[in-house]
Amino acid sequence: MENRHKYQIKVPFIEPLESSSKTTASVNYSKALGNSGSWIGCGYIDREGKTKKHINVTFPYFSLVLVIEGKGTYVDSQDQLHHLKKGSVFLRKPEYKHSSHCESQPSWKEYYLDCDLNLYKHLSSFLLPDNKKVVYQTSCPLEIIDNFTSFMEFIKKASELDMPSVYIKFIELLNSIFNKTPAFHAQYENESINQVKLDLDKFLNQRIDLKSYCESNLLNYEVFRKEFKEQTGLSLMNYMVRRRLDKACTLLRTTNLRVLEISNELGYSSQYEFSKQFKRYFHLSPKQYRVGNE
Numbered sequence: 001m002e003n004r005h006k007y008q009i010k011v012p013f014i015e016p017l018e019s020s021s022k023t024t025a026s027v028n029y030s031k032a033l034g035n036s037g038s039w040i041g042c043g044y045i046d047r048e049g050k051t052k053k054h055i056n057v058t059f060p061y062f063s064l065v066l067v068i069e070g071k072g073t074y075v076d077s078q079d080q081l082h083h084l085k086k087g088s089v090f091l092r093k094p095e096y097k098h099s100s101h102c103e104s105q106p107s108w109k110e111y112y113l114d115c116d117l118n119l120y121k122h123l124s125s126f127l128l129p130d131n132k133k134v135v136y137q138t139s140c141p142l143e144i145i146d147n148f149t150s151f152m153e154f155i156k157k158a159s160e161l162d163m164p165s166v167y168i169k170f171i172e173l174l175n176s177i178f179n180k181t182p183a184f185h186a187q188y189e190n191e192s193i194n195q196v197k198l199d200l201d202k203f204l205n206q207r208i209d210l211k212s213y214c215e216s217n218l219l220n221y222e223v224f225r226k227e228f229k230e231q232t233g234l235s236l237m238n239y240m241v242r243r244r245l246d247k248a249c250t251l252l253r254t255t256n257l258r259v260l261e262i263s264n265e266l267g268y269s270s271q272y273e274f275s276k277q278f279k280r281y282f283h284l285s286p287k288q289y290r291v292g293n294e
Contacts, residue, residue, distance in 0.1 A: 033167060043152075065111070072108065076096075128174070142242050143176075
């Protein structure tokens, strides 16, 4: 049932998590699909401000990486250079050489999905996009981060009877990623929406009057809020809430800050208000989320 491919594959560029001396969370959950010989895995890595290079490597299995924080580069098998940043998705395809470099600052954090070679070949025949494209930029990174978190919690606790559901959720997550990238969207977010997103991210710890904000930036509030929701799937207010909770999830998983300190940092009036809103969205308390609801 448990698949230990991370520890069985003898290649120099894979770091066995068992022997890691890291104090912050870098985890992998991987399960075999019955007696098929195939497996599905997912994980989270925090480089803790350290650089990491893979030079002309060929992974023996498929891996998809979502950049949560940090910057880096990816050189594909055609020697094309791609710049990576928060929200970037890149693929490590089996049998294709590539190089990647994670910069030390800001500290690199990632989620990843992986599976064995045979399952990859099967999925690539109908699900994975153009074989020549290996780097994408997601248009809804917050939603995809939520999906990764949910999938990790599910596969972590999955029993043998749950494996059909694990397989289905794995395919759904891959599909949601590729369907949320600009390459698969006919409509791109305009410059106004991109700028508003950047501005709102600066006000996460503040109470902001969104109508006044729009007026001060010469935006028609009623028109813009409808356009914003059409292109992002979220209202302006819900976007602020979700971005605030996104940062809360990162702080809960990657720091030792107390829940009260996190609620204060994010501008909540009380720990109770923060915990109530967090539980409404994730159906877990902040403390349960931090420890994986164990």
